[in-house]
Amino acid sequence: MANKKPIIIKFKAQVYQIRTTIDGGANVTLSLSGKEIKALTQLLQVKEQIGILLEVAAIPIKIEIQSQLQQKNDKARRKERYPYRSNQK
Secondary structure, three states: OOOOOOOOOOOOEEEEEEEEOOOOOEEEEEEEOOOOHHHHHHHHHHHHOOOOOOOOOOOOOOOOHHHHHHHHHHHHOOOOOOOOOOOOO
């Protein structure tokens, strides 16, 4: 019987919650972006299979929140309707 190459499910997520269980284990809840549809589908397929576990390797990455927030603010900023008006009264 030939060995199958394992499927790698790759996605970015934040740790949402960690809870300890009575037996000393832990439940870890991850928060995935709505853009991670492929990974969500693959995870659901794994969940439906009996006797299958995940071997997980997590790689912490730092995102630049400042630039992402600035991009959102730039998009959200409205153009002035009457740019020739002054705010002085």
